[in-house]
Amino acid sequence: MTSHSLAKVAIRISRGYTEPSPGDRRRRAYLTDELLEWRREFPILESAVYLISHSLGAMPRRTYERLQEYADVWATRGVRAWAEGWWEMPQTVGDEVGRVIGADPGTVVMHQNVSVCQSLILSCFDTTRETRRNKIVYSELEFPSVMYVYEAHARDGRFRIEKIKSDDGVTAPLAATLAAIDEETLLVPVSHVLFKSASLQDARAITERAHEVGALVVLDTYQSAGTVPFSVKELDVDFCTGGSVKWLCGGPGAGYLYVAPRLQQQLEPKVTGWMAHAEPFSFEETITYAEGAARFLHGSPAVPALYAAESGYKIINEIGVARIRAKSVRQTQRLIELAEAAGLRVTSPHDPAQRGGTITVAADHAPAVTRELIRRETIVDYRPGAGIRISPHFYTKDEELEHVIREIRAILDTRAYAPHEAAGAAF
Known part of the structure; x- marks a missing residue:
């Protein structure tokens, strides 16, 4: 410590200053937590301790308004709504979520x-059993739905899968x-944050290695977008996927796809449809792909889901992911x-630089404990x-953090989980 620093400390001590305790720091953080002003925007917070944004983010009040707007437009404008905004929504809403993930307009x-x-991405590549570059590399901890896509396409031998053990x-x-990842690797699908443990993966290192050998990276940001700041451009990923259900508070039915501009004109997806056509209303018999990201569209969009999703995206952008992350x-x-003080074992990474927004707690009878928590309107889940x-x-x-750990401990100590033992996991 410098003499200047020592002098400052001496002055503070002489004035009766004492270093704040961890508890004092937490109270100050709470009292200055401006983000709590957003609570009134989410109706479910009035009736439940809602700690499950990794699965389904809380619905904003403004989503009511947006879905009412959708119904009003359909009711009053009918088919004209397609020419008055609906047709462009897969791209205009894509631009809004693009702000969250650091993508340029027109790339999502x-x-x-x-x-x-991910099926659409995979459909861009022609391989055979004899093709040297036909390997797909991913961890066994990927979300099962993603693994199902690749494994189904590998059954005929056109792709090889190398699954990394944890x-x-x-x-x-x-x-x-x-x-x-080597010269035979075609694609590397990787979750930015793993869904079970919230382990945050080094996407940049994986991308650099993939590009060294000519492979492409598909970054799934479902568990990071809206809670971990990142930029698809800075990470230099080739593709990025994700959805609105979780941290983005946008509800189901709206997933997003980013394709790096350098790849867009090179690829012609076989999972396609009329919205990917350069002149869709010419109704030609064969497809001529649109320019840019539009070639990665397919059939008619789920317009109500896009109305709903946009509400969540805008809230995240209004707040800023950096503030959310802090x-x-x-x-x-x-x-x-709190969990460790209560004698519970935390299975998520302890280093914040290596975890996303979820903490996973191992406990005996965890599925039944989870069901009892939900019965008590403390909403979590089990994997x-x-x-x-x-x-x-x-x-x-x-205080909701203290509440959930206190409830887990009490449920275990009183065996309140017992009536749920035969029911299995929740959600």
Whole structure:
């Protein structure tokens, strides 16, 4: 410590100053938590302790207004609505979520879900059993729906899959992943944040290795968008997928697909439809792909889902993901402290630089404990091999963190979980 710093400390002590305790710091953070002003925007927070944004984010009040607007437009404008905004929505709404993920306007289009997006990506590539570059590399900890897509396409032998084993069931080993990516690798699908443990993966390192050998990266940001700041441009990924259901508070039925501009004109997806045509209303017998990201559209969009999703995206952009992340890091760290003080084992990474927005707690009888929590209007979920998943978001109060851990401990101590033992996991 410098003499100047020592002098400052001496002055503070002489004035009766004492270093704030961790509890004091937490109280100050709570009292200055401007993000709590957003609580009034989410009706479910009035009746439940809602800690499940990793699964389904709370619905904003403005979503009512947007869905009413959709109904009014349909009722009063009829088919003219397509020419008055509906047709462009897969791209205009894509631009809004593009702001969240650091994408340029015109590079993101909307689809129904990530399975569709990843199937569309895979359909861009022609391979045979004899093709040297036909390997797909991913971790065994990827979300199952994504693995199902690739495994189904690999059944006829056109693709080979190399699945990376996890040593601990929590993290995907980076070194093993990098070693598996070679000159025979076509695609590397990777979750930015793993869905069970919230382990945050080094997407930049994976992308750099993939590009060294000519492979392409498909980054699934479902568990990071809206709670972890990132830019698809800075990460230099080739494709990015995700959806509105979770941290983006946009509801189901709206997934997004980013395709790097350098690739757009090179690719012709076989999962396609009339919206991908350069002149869709010419109704030609064969497809001529549109320019840019529009060529990655397919059939008519789920317009109501896009109305709903846009509300969540705009809220996230109004707040800013950096502010959300700062609160998330503080609250997830507090959850770890509370859980361990209560004798519970945390299976998520302890280092905030290596985790997303969820804390997973291992507990005996976890599925039944989860059901009892939900009965008590404390909304969390359970995943096999991980435990009880708890996710504070920007609208979470600090006392709700203490509440959920206190409830878990009480349910275990009183065996209140027992009536739920035969029911299995929730959600």
